[in-house]
Amino acid sequence: MIGPLVNGIILGSIITLGAIGVTLVADILNFFNFAHGAIFTLGAYFTYLYLNILPDMGSMFSLSFGGSMLIAIILSMVSTSLVVLFFDKIIFRTLRRRDASSLFLALTSLGLVFVMKATISMIWGPQVHYYGPIQSAIKFPLGIRVKPDEFFIVAASLILVLVAYLFLKYTRLGKAMRATSDNVVLAQASGVGTERIVTWTWIMSASLAALGGTLYGLEVQIRPTMGWSFLIPMFVAVIVGGVGSFGGALAGGMIIGISEELITSLLQDLFLKLDIRVVMSAYKPAIAFVLIIFVLLVRPHGIFGRKGG
Amino acid sequence: MLSYIASYLVMASIYGIIALALNFQWGFSGLMNFGIGASYMLGAYSAALLSSAPTAEHLGGFGVPFPFDLIGAAVIPAFIAFLIGFPALRLKGGPFAIATLAIHEIIYLIVHNEMWLTNGVWGIRDISRPLYSQMPQQYDFFYLLIAGGLLIVFYFFFRKVVRSPWGRVIRGVKVDEDMALMSGKHAWSYKMQSFVLGSAVAGIAGGLFVHYTGFVSPTNFTPLMATFIVWLMVMVGGSGSNRGVLVGTFFVWGVWTGSEFLTDLFPGSMETRAGFMRMFLMGIILLIVIMTRPQGIFGRKKIIPKYLRSK
Numbered sequence: 001m002i003g004p005l006v007n008g009i010i011l012g013s014i015i016t017l018g019a020i021g022v023t024l025v026a027d028i029l030n031f032f033n034f035a036h037g038a039i040f041t042l043g044a045y046f047t048y049l050y051l052n053i054l055p056d057m058g059s060m061f062s063l064s065f066g067g068s069m070l071i072a073i074i075l076s077m078v079s080t081s082l083v084v085l086f087f088d089k090i091i092f093r094t095l096r097r098r099d100a101s102s103l104f105l106a107l108t109s110l111g112l113v114f115v116m117k118a119t120i121s122m123i124w125g126p127q128v129h130y131y132g133p134i135q136s137a138i139k140f141p142l143g144i145r146v147k148p149d150e151f152f153i154v155a156a157s158l159i160l161v162l163v164a165y166l167f168l169k170y171t172r173l174g175k176a177m178r179a180t181s182d183n184v185v186l187a188q189a190s191g192v193g194t195e196r197i198v199t200w201t202w203i204m205s206a207s208l209a210a211l212g213g214t215l216y217g218l219e220v221q222i223r224p225t226m227g228w229s230f231l232i233p234m235f236v237a238v239i240v241g242g243v244g245s246f247g248g249a250l251a252g253g254m255i256i257g258i259s260e261e262l263i264t265s266l267l268q269d270l271f272l273k274l275d276i277r278v279v280m281s282a283y284k285p286a287i288a289f290v291l292i293i294f295v296l297l298v299r300p301h302g303i304f305g306r307k308g309g
Numbered sequence: 310m311l312s313y314i315a316s317y318l319v320m321a322s323i324y325g326i327i328a329l330a331l332n333f334q335w336g337f338s339g340l341m342n343f344g345i346g347a348s349y350m351l352g353a354y355s356a357a358l359l360s361s362a363p364t365a366e367h368l369g370g371f372g373v374p375f376p377f378d379l380i381g382a383a384v385i386p387a388f389i390a391f392l393i394g395f396p397a398l399r400l401k402g403g404p405f406a407i408a409t410l411a412i413h414e415i416i417y418l419i420v421h422n423e424m425w426l427t428n429g430v431w432g433i434r435d436i437s438r439p440l441y442s443q444m445p446q447q448y449d450f451f452y453l454l455i456a457g458g459l460l461i462v463f464y465f466f467f468r469k470v471v472r473s474p475w476g477r478v479i480r481g482v483k484v485d486e487d488m489a490l491m492s493g494k495h496a497w498s499y500k501m502q503s504f505v506l507g508s509a510v511a512g513i514a515g516g517l518f519v520h521y522t523g524f525v526s527p528t529n530f531t532p533l534m535a536t537f538i539v540w541l542m543v544m545v546g547g548s549g550s551n552r553g554v555l556v557g558t559f560f561v562w563g564v565w566t567g568s569e570f571l572t573d574l575f576p577g578s579m580e581t582r583a584g585f586m587r588m589f590l591m592g593i594i595l596l597i598v599i600m601t602r603p604q605g606i607f608g609r610k611k612i613i614p615k616y617l618r619s620k
Binding site: 031032034091100103104107110113114116117122125228231232235239279282286289292296297300 | 341343396399400402404407408410412415418421422532533537540541581582585586588589591592595599
């Protein structure tokens with residue numbers, strides 16, 4: 001019972017990092033970015049690339065990696081942001097000027113998924129990669145097994161989420177971003193440059209996704225399809241939490257992560273007792289989907305969503 | 310060579326039927342269905358299971374002969390779409406697309422994992438190919454008559470449907486749901502009807518596919534091959550134009566089959582990577598169409614007269 005809960009928190013913090021990016025783009029650029037999963041994957045591969053270039057600096061504490069990983073993550077966040085800004089410049093900006101509908105932008109991002117996924121697969125191959133040797137878990141009371149890296153995963157996500165929150169809440173730029181999401185015309189009239197806001201939205205979204213991808217790579221492995229399988233949980237977290245709500249993305253991410261792990265393990269136990277042979281872990285994405293239906297039946301705008309938002 | 314062209318035309322006809330179904334859902338009804346591949350997959354597996362001989366490997370042995378199992382291939386996806394429509398059609402736009410994408414993933418997972426039902430990744434073999442024993446040499450030409458014939462039937466069917474009074478309401482709901490409601494048309498119900506009809510037609514295409522290849526496995530229904538390529542066909546041709554969608558289908562399927570030579574250009578060890586070249590090409594085509602001609606080759610920007618638009 002507590003084991004799946006711990007796993008759920010780890011998974012939930014990774015989903016949250018992706019969900020914040022989805023919700024920011026959905027709110028400020030007004031479309032659901034289907035390429036967000038591919039951005040997530042790209043971030044993980046950039047980290048892999050830099051990790052192999054940088055000299056090995058040994059490992060910190062009892063983590064499986066050291067300072068070179070931290071530098072690689074930062075470089076990966078920058079590189080991923082640059083790639084995403086490049087796509088914005090050549091594709092999305094033109095479409096914005098043309099006043100393309102949000103569905104049209106979503107479809108464009110679906111096209112981008114295949115371009116990015118194919119490029120990643122061509123460069124790094126379709127096989128699985130690892131950042132380092134697989135770590136053995138430390139045993140805690142109550143049958144909890146946690147790898148030291150997993151503390152890092154949760155801590156790094158929480159810190160970055162907090163930084164992003166403080167940025168949006170207190171900095172001038174963050175306030176301008178929130179103002180734009182609230183009312184574009186009013187924000188523009190007050191002298192907020194929309195293009196600058198869009199640039200920073202992409203940078204935040206891509207950086208958090210790059211971190212999320214890297215953390216998932218640390219926890220499991222990196223492969224070209226990793227982001228695609230995270231896409232649905234990320235979207236569901238956003239819809240459950242309420243589109244455009246920062247706290248909603250955090251709560252949604254955690255709810256999805258924990259319920260995926262908890263419900264699969266509970267159902268698996270139940271099926272074992274009833275002697276039904278179903279491998280529940282294969283159906284984790286289905287749980288996210290069932291959850292979305294329940295929440296939307298009760299609260300059509302999500303848990304933290306504003307009406308009409 | 311001729312039979313190569315015939316086999317290209319057969320597959321293009323099958324994809325053409327799915328593209329017409331998607332065009333009806335997206336181009337005329339405004340439903341952003343990213344799960345059209347799920348209906349295609351359900352239709353394919355329904356036909357395969359209904360017509361296959363009894364076996365210990367998976368469900369089967371119903372013994373429904375060829376043209377009649379296509380009814381099952383239409384009814385089963387339609388029924389599933391009906392069930393899914395209740396929660397999914399409460400959502401609009403982007404969230405609806407996500408919900409349908411999730412449904413595709415779930416159905417894919419079931420087909421992929423449940424050995425007793427679909428034989429999992431091993432797929433279903435020896436699906437009956439109608440009249441194959443009579444003409445193994447000219448089979449592609451014979452099947453072209455069936456697939457191509459059905460494509461033409463569905464082309465005129467959708468042409469008729471869209472122009473009927475019912476189709477006018479469907480188009481009206483796309484443009485302005487509130488306006489349709491005000492005119493006493495139950496918008497939600499019309500969206501559901503469109504969703505179910507499109508899914509049924511895509512299911513029939515799935516049934517045609519398995520009787521042509523005689524084999525079906527989950528790898529036929531990846532997001533690229535079952536959903537994205539169909540979207541590409543609709544977008545290239547022009548959503549909202551049935552004629553355009555047919556042109557788009559034959560063009561996109563031509564590029565896809567033509568690009569097979571790309572895999573031959575690379576040495577053996579690089580072959581898997583060359584496969585991704587083709588995926589890359591498909592994505593790039595969509596981006597080029599969107600940037601240069603967003604309404605597609607034959608697309609019209611408006612599907613109802615300007616003065617009727619509310620915006």
